[in-house]
Amino acid sequence: MKPLKERLMTPGPTPVPERVLQAMASHTMYHRSPKFKEIFAETIERLKRLFKTERDTLILTSSGTGAMEAAVSNLFSPGDSAVVIVGGKFGQRWKELCETFGVNPVVIELEWGKSVNPEDVKKKIEENRNIKGVLVQICETSTGAFNDVKALGEITARYDNVILVADGITAFGVYDIPVDDWNIDVAITGSQKALMTPPGLAVISLSEKAKSRLSRKKWAYYFDLSKEIKNQAKGQTAYTPAVNLIVGLNEALKMIEEEGLENVAKRHEILAKSARAGIKALELELLPEHPANGVTAVKLPEHIDGQKFVSWIRDRLGIVIAGGQEHLKGKIFRLSHMGYIDIFDLLTQLEAVEFALTRMEMYPAYGKAVAAAMETYIELVHQSPIKYRGER
The missing domain is CATH 3.90.1150.10 (Aspartate Aminotransferase, domain 1)
Known part of the structure; x- marks a missing residue:
């Protein structure tokens, strides 16, 4: 049958709640209107509470991979090196992004299903003074493995020139992750996982340590984070966003706060x-x-x-x-x-x-x-x- x-x-x-679907079914607002600016600003504040951060937190109209690309293209320069944890398909994506933008990936290759040993990351940083960051998945979705990002943050915080970039696309909304306290310089998530919204939005949060790199020449246009910081501080995005998805995300975040x-x-x-x-x-x-x-x-x-x-x-x-x-x-x-x-x-x-x-x-x-x-x-x-x- x-x-x-x-x-x-x-x-x-993942499944989308009826409340979120109903919110998204409203008429599309003009993205420069006062009403949408209010909803947008409210959504940003809710995301900051989810991340437990006071730092700049930005919404991008893209999949989570867009925020990953934004992190690499804005915060690293050709010739830089970065420790890349490859223990699944999405760790492999970090490696490919680095190669695309001329960043040398110093790979820690794991058997798929294994989690990284933080001491191995520390060793790589100490061996290579050109290391400018550590790229990791909090949860490697392809294998279901969890990485101890808190321990990694304790390591990278000791180095002024090393940032921790964490893909939390299947972690935020699953765990209580205090981004600031755990020294996560760049935290990334997407709308379509635990945030209970259809695909199409990515979120990226930046520490002051990470933001200090934005003044350098970057290899981004649509994903230029300097533009987004400037515009999103005024309650709008640099370019036309997915308006109804943002309305839906705001409703989903309300549900998380209510629970x-x-x-x-x-x-x-x-x-x-x-x-x-x-x-x-x-x-x-x-x-x-x-x-x-x-x-x-x-x-x-x-x-x-x-x-x-x-x-x-x-x-x-x-x-x-x-x-x-x-x-x-x-x-x-x-x-x-x-x-x-x-x-x-x-x-x-x-x-x-x-x-x-x-x-x-x-x-x-x-x-x-x-x-x-x-x-x-x-x-x-x-x-x-x-x-x-x-x-x-």
Whole structure:
């Protein structure tokens, strides 16, 4: 039987709440109007609260990769060197961006699924005095691995000429990350992950240490951050922005504030632990050694074609999960539990995995993952109940 509806459960884009959809359905405003300037300024302030920063925080109309490109093209010069953590597809993207703009990538190559050892980063900086930055993913979405960006910030803060540039596209809205306190000089995120808004917006926050580099000759026009700082201080962007997406993002950030960032982070932590418990009950193995709280990457047995597995779940059950990328294609699948996701969304994904394993491989998996995840969820919620505003 053909599924009645499709359920989006990928690690980006993620489901968009009805409130956000309704906000975006309003008539498009003129982007230089007083009304839009007010909404824009409000959105920036909400983003600063999410990042826990007092620094310049900018909205760009682009995917998250646009903000990554803006960081490299504005803050590094041809001939500079940067430590690049490559432990997945998006670490590889940092390397490619550096090469595109003439920056020498000093690569720390990790087995996909591994997390970087901060001491290895420190060693690279001390070995090469031309190092001008460290480029890292807080969560490597392609592998579900989490990197200790707080420890990296403690290292880079010791060097006046080294900035920490952190891709937090699947981290902000999943974790409570105090950008200023953790010495993250450049923090990046995107609208389509835990921020519960359709793709099309990127956010970049800059420390004074990072901003001091903006006076140098840069290799950017549309992504010229000096122009954006000047314009966004007046409640507008340098060029025409995605007006309705910004209205939607503002609404999504309101929802995060209403839930409370501490509660949001706790919800993601509980869902992640519940997902891992479900996978363990199926006797499957996680890919990452230090798994992130927004996405769970799972190894499939060698005899199972991961691409067919993910396609079967989509076509037969109407549930869209993600497979592997690059050399992990066909070898893993990825479950998302970030953004507008609750325990029932997670249980639906696990039930789909049970169904596929049972029907495709004649493996008796029914009920195992769901029962284990539910038991873990109930236990964790009982141990650490999430309290909302006004509750005692």
